[in-house]
Amino acid sequence: MTKPAPGTGSASNKAAAALSIEDRIGLYRTMTLIREFEEQVQRSYLEGLVHGTTHLCNGQEAVCAGVAKALREDDYVSYTYRGHGQCLARGMDLEAAFAELFGRETGVCGGIGGSMHLTDIDLGLIGAFGIVGAGLPVAVGAGLSAQLAGRRQVSVCFFGDGAVNIGAFHEAMNMAQVWKLPVIFVCENNLYGEFSHILHTTPYEDLVIRAAGYSMQSELVDGNDVLAVYDAAAPAVARARDGQGPTFIECKTYRHRGHSRTDPAKYRDSAEVEAWLKLDPISLYRADLRAAGLMSDVGAEDVAAEARSLVKAAADRAAAAPWPSQTQDFMATMFVQ
Amino acid sequence: MDLLVPKLSATMETVKVVRWLKQVGDKVAMGAPLVELETDKATMEVESPAEGTLEAVLGAEGEELSVGALLARLRIAGESVTPSEMKSTATSVAVAPAHGADPVAAASRSPTGAPGSRILASPFAKRLAKMNGTDLGRLAAASPLTRIRGRDVIAALQTRDAKVKLTPSASGDFEPFSPARRQIAESVALSRRTIPSFVIDRWVETTAIDRARLTLGREIERAIGIKPTLTDFLFQALAESFARHPRILDRRHEQNGHAVRMRVSNIDVGLVVALADGVMIPVLRNLADKSIREIAQARRDAIHRARSGRLLQADLTPISFSVSNLGRSGADRFEAIIYPGQSGILAVGRQHERVIARAGGVAVATGVNLTLSFDHRLIDGLQGAQFIDTLAERIERAVWPTS
Amino acid sequence: MRTNEKIISAGVEPIERVTQEITYREAIVAALREEMRRDPKTLIMGEDVGESGGPFKTCHGLYEEFGAERVRDTPIAETGFVGAALGLALTGYRPIVEIMFADFLGVCFDQIANSIAKHRFMSGGRVKTPIVIRALGGAGLRFGAQHSQTAESWLLSVPGIKIICPSDPEQAYLMLKAAIRDDNPVLVLEHKALLSMKGPAPIGIDDVTMPSGPRVLRPGRHATIVASLAMVRKALAAAESLNAEGIEAEVIDIQVLRPLNVAPISDSVRRTNILVTVEEQAPTGGWSSDVVADVVSQAFDYLDAPPARITLPDHPLPYSPHLEDALIPSPERIAATVKSLL
Numbered sequence A: 001m002t003k004p005a006p007g008t009g010s011a012s013n014k015a016a017a018a019l020s021i022e023d024r025i026g027l028y029r030t031m032t033l034i035r036e037f038e039e040q041v042q043r044s045y046l047e048g049l050v051h052g053t054t055h056l057c058n059g060q061e062a063v064c065a066g067v068a069k070a071l072r073e074d075d076y077v078s079y080t081y082r083g084h085g086q087c088l089a090r091g092m093d094l095e096a097a098f099a100e101l102f103g104r105e106t107g108v109c110g111g112i113g114g115s116m117h118l119t120d121i122d123l124g125l126i127g128a129f130g131i132v133g134a135g136l137p138v139a140v141g142a143g144l145s146a147q148l149a150g151r152r153q154v155s156v157c158f159f160g161d162g163a164v165n166i167g168a169f170h171e172a173m174n175m176a177q178v179w180k181l182p183v184i185f186v187c188e189n190n191l192y193g194e195f196s197h198i199l200h201t202t203p204y205e206d207l208v209i210r211a212a213g214y215s216m217q218s219e220l221v222d223g224n225d226v227l228a229v230y231d232a233a234a235p236a237v238a239r240a241r242d243g244q245g246p247t248f249i250e251c252k253t254y255r256h257r258g259h260s261r262t263d264p265a266k267y268r269d270s271a272e273v274e275a276w277l278k279l280d281p282i283s284l285y286r287a288d289l290r291a292a293g294l295m296s297d298v299g300a301e302d303v304a305a306e307a308r309s310l311v312k313a314a315a316d317r318a319a320a321a322p323w324p325s326q327t328q329d330f331m332a333t334m335f336v337q
Numbered sequence B: 001m002d003l004l005v006p007k008l009s010a011t012m013e014t015v016k017v018v019r020w021l022k023q024v025g026d027k028v029a030m031g032a033p034l035v036e037l038e039t040d041k042a043t044m045e046v047e048s049p050a051e052g053t054l055e056a057v058l059g060a061e062g063e064e065l066s067v068g069a070l071l072a073r074l075r076i077a078g079e080s081v082t083p084s085e086m087k088s089t090a091t092s093v094a095v096a097p098a099h100g101a102d103p104v105a106a107a108s109r110s111p112t113g114a115p116g117s118r119i120l121a122s123p124f125a126k127r128l129a130k131m132n133g134t135d136l137g138r139l140a141a142a143s144p145l146t147r148i149r150g151r152d153v154i155a156a157l158q159t160r161d162a163k164v165k166l167t168p169s170a171s172g173d174f175e176p177f178s179p180a181r182r183q184i185a186e187s188v189a190l191s192r193r194t195i196p197s198f199v200i201d202r203w204v205e206t207t208a209i210d211r212a213r214l215t216l217g218r219e220i221e222r223a224i225g226i227k228p229t230l231t232d233f234l235f236q237a238l239a240e241s242f243a244r245h246p247r248i249l250d251r252r253h254e255q256n257g258h259a260v261r262m263r264v265s266n267i268d269v270g271l272v273v274a275l276a277d278g279v280m281i282p283v284l285r286n287l288a289d290k291s292i293r294e295i296a297q298a299r300r301d302a303i304h305r306a307r308s309g310r311l312l313q314a315d316l317t318p319i320s321f322s323v324s325n326l327g328r329s330g331a332d333r334f335e336a337i338i339y340p341g342q343s344g345i346l347a348v349g350r351q352h353e354r355v356i357a358r359a360g361g362v363a364v365a366t367g368v369n370l371t372l373s374f375d376h377r378l379i380d381g382l383q384g385a386q387f388i389d390t391l392a393e394r395i396e397r398a399v400w401p402t403s
Numbered sequence C: 001m002r003t004n005e006k007i008i009s010a011g012v013e014p015i016e017r018v019t020q021e022i023t024y025r026e027a028i029v030a031a032l033r034e035e036m037r038r039d040p041k042t043l044i045m046g047e048d049v050g051e052s053g054g055p056f057k058t059c060h061g062l063y064e065e066f067g068a069e070r071v072r073d074t075p076i077a078e079t080g081f082v083g084a085a086l087g088l089a090l091t092g093y094r095p096i097v098e099i100m101f102a103d104f105l106g107v108c109f110d111q112i113a114n115s116i117a118k119h120r121f122m123s124g125g126r127v128k129t130p131i132v133i134r135a136l137g138g139a140g141l142r143f144g145a146q147h148s149q150t151a152e153s154w155l156l157s158v159p160g161i162k163i164i165c166p167s168d169p170e171q172a173y174l175m176l177k178a179a180i181r182d183d184n185p186v187l188v189l190e191h192k193a194l195l196s197m198k199g200p201a202p203i204g205i206d207d208v209t210m211p212s213g214p215r216v217l218r219p220g221r222h223a224t225i226v227a228s229l230a231m232v233r234k235a236l237a238a239a240e241s242l243n244a245e246g247i248e249a250e251v252i253d254i255q256v257l258r259p260l261n262v263a264p265i266s267d268s269v270r271r272t273n274i275l276v277t278v279e280e281q282a283p284t285g286g287w288s289s290d291v292v293a294d295v296v297s298q299a300f301d302y303l304d305a306p307p308a309r310i311t312l313p314d315h316p317l318p319y320s321p322h323l324e325d326a327l328i329p330s331p332e333r334i335a336a337t338v339k340s341l342l
Helices: A021-046 A061-069 A084-089 A094-101 A135-149 A161-165 A167-178 A226-241 A270-278 A281-291 A297-319 A330-334 B090-094 B103-108 B123-132 B136-142 B150-159 B179-194 B207-224 B230-244 B292-307 B381-397 C024-038 C062-070 C078-090 C102-116 C169-181 C230-244 C263-272 C287-302 C321-327 C331-341
Strands: A076-080 A125-129 A155-160 A183-189 A217-222 A247-252 B002-004 B014-020 B033-038 B043-047 B052-057 B064-066 B070-076 B197-205 B251-255 B258-262 B269-271 B273-275 B278-280 B321-325 B344-348 B352-358 B361-375 C002-007 C015-023 C042-046 C071-073 C094-099 C132-137 C162-164 C186-191 C198-203 C215-218 C223-227 C249-253 C256-258 C275-278 C308-310
Touching (some): A021 A094, A021 A226, A021 A281, A061 A084, A061 A155, A061 A183, A061 A247, A061 A281, A076 A084, A076 A135, A094 A297, A125 A135, A125 C078, A135 A183, A135 C078, A155 A161, A161 A167, A161 A183, A167 C078, A217 A226, A226 A247, B014 B179, B033 B179, B043 B179, B052 B123, B052 B150, B123 B136, B123 B150, B123 C287, B136 B150, B179 B278, B207 B361, B207 B381, B230 B269, B230 B292, B230 B321, B230 B381, B269 B292, B361 B381, C024 C062, C024 C169, C024 C186, C024 C198, C042 C078, C062 C071, C078 C094, C078 C102, C094 C102, C102 C132, C102 C186, C132 C169, C169 C186, C223 C263, C223 C331, C230 C249, C230 C275, C230 C331, C249 C263, C263 C275, C263 C287, C308 C331
Parallel strands (some): A076 A125, A076 A155, A155 A183, A183 A247, A217 A247, B269 B321, B321 B344, C042 C071, C042 C094, C094 C132, C132 C186, C162 C186, C223 C249
Antiparallel strands (some): B002 B070, B014 B064, B052 B070, B273 B278, C002 C015, C015 C198, C215 C249
């Protein structure tokens, strides 16, 4: 594991220090909710309720929660097929999310998108992209839109380490920097692009180096430390709102599970997995909160139990929802008539 | 010139060829009726747009054709250039006219001539030959290795001297069904075959309506010269009942092979109008907003349209419900058959006096039998009963304005 | 030619509509300018579309009127700016992007086929993606194999994006305006060889709608010729020469490749019984394959000869004028094909 090191950006201004107790506990709630959601997705998959494939983000919750905390309601967020966490961190309705995964009529996209394409434009969740790197140029477009509209919005784009080797990444980074767009590129470096270790596909592990090629501000943070993520995101977002252009944030993190539901991730060294599991972002943060006297173990368990029951109830309701109509007007779904 | 199947209503996609009124080779005047076409609701004649000769017909009697399809070819008087003459080939001029041959029989035989030899003919030529009773074998014999084209068949038809009647005329004790009768036969058979209907009935007192006809009715008659009938008041009572039970107007709609329930918001009701031979169902539109006076006017217009055979496009678009009134013809009560595509029909019997129990005593009152038939796939008995209850309530208890 | 026509509608000031003889290029510029004036949410992106007015001058004068923000030069990065168009559209803008050569659609195929064409659908119809992608294609300018393709068929098998092909100044003007107002993604394939073609266009007209299918440019009763883009003019020339021989060919401009509406072509074939298609593409997988298949399904009984497809050969186009000219379908070839079927 690479030790988190500061990037080229301004030294962290410790924005997290200004967070209230409620905010801090809120971050814990968000991460726990995402974890419980993904665990339920796993169970639902085994029960045959989730179809095809699904990509879980267990282990990467701190990135979703920490960045989301730095955003406003009218900001734009784009993400990938591993995007459940980003959606929940923005407040996507749990039942609508489950129903979408289950392919039901009440899904957030009417059961037409599926696990890889959770989208809710009303929450600024402009899209989940199933093609690696495809979302980055779109996020640049949303950033351009924000710049033109002049309302100090930002566009945040989540992607994995695998995306930094595709052309769209470079085109998007370049355009964002040339036009000084309010775009935050958040790279979730979980060390594996599908089944391949990063060093099999990329000449170095610290992807923050790529930002230098575009003269872009960058930060390298411990993606399993939710406050560190927030500390990097908050000033980047503030700079973007002030018209000072984009930032690239590399978050070092780890996928607890395989690439997708069919991947047992046998290609990973068990010692490596063990080490990373000890760095579980939720456990680490719980210890922080306990040490600071903000939350007891009992309190933490209460948060988890509440999340579990919310998630279970939402999944049960979604499972009882009707299938979408087979005779619906798909042409109207495809085209504004 | 080409005659195409005209679009007779906004929704129609096909027509059925009922009868050719002119045969191939006939000279036709401009405006002369050429063919009878039938939509699902009306039969119409297509007139010749010009003076000329009928060169070929493309639709067999009883065949469905889509809108825009070629219906017939007409050679306009004075016109000489047709594809066949433009580039006439040995095939088309060498053909011997089919003297003495039974063209119908020839057409119904296999188009192949000698066993084992396939006749080379375009799809268009085959169709023309079949429609017009041309023996492709004779054409093929002239030039077996050249594909027979449509123009070759047309050329052969032009040289055929005898006019051929495709339809044997009626004779003896048999009389062919009129197109209207055949259409009714098909509709009612389809209804019986496909609509699982049930019937609900009730005798309703019409004293309130009779009273209104004496007052309001006379005013309307003075104003517009139309005397409102019992049916007009029933239409209004129906419209108000539909407003309270909108699901009664739902229709079954077939979509990609699936049946779906189609919600209908307009209160449009058909009126079954008896004609000399058959019936027609013109439509009274948007009854929800209409006064008795407007309904009387609309009813008279509808009957006029039906009797004069001039249905509007609007009369051909689908509706959910119709009314049939045989009261004046003497029926006490009867069940009407639901028109295919609709969901229900109200049959109205003769107005008559009846002894009824009232307030613990016996009274004599005037009323009618209302018999409602519903498509059970859409409407259940309970809904049907609730509907007739509302309708009866409205008829018996309503107070109509005097002006 | 210049005709003025007063259009008077009740209670409204008379509007002066001017039918002018302009070039295909001027028609594109006029449509862009008028729609940019009409809706401040429209903006243009592309390579050298700004101060230099576009490599083919199809954005001439727009930078001067609307400024660098709304007429934006991009890096040479089709994936980047076509993808950005989707981000703009999702957040309230109506981007128009120019692909300098239609051949470069290959560079951003993923953004168009997988993102733009599917984003609304995958959202369950809950987002709108009003995007216009203009691409200049076509042969005859001696640009060689990588800069001469019309790309008409490239996206034909991808539902979710409309594809239109204007073949004269009037359609270039009207269809582009309709495309910009459309709330859906529209790929406008323009033809480089038509840019200086002159023709009447109703400049200033505000009432535009996207055509629902092909248009009959010349009626005829003996054969139906269906063509697209630069081939339309060749088909009209063929029809003219056939007319001298007493053969009346009906010429149809297919003009909307997606959604493909073959019914009017079948209607025509029911009258003429002969079908010939002309497209400036290799034969395999062209739109004419679909047209022929649908006509055979819809009007089989009316065909008097096997339908004929006139296309480019099944290899890339060569550079030499001597070779290129020989391979692009000519009026003579079209006329000869029609005659062979009668």
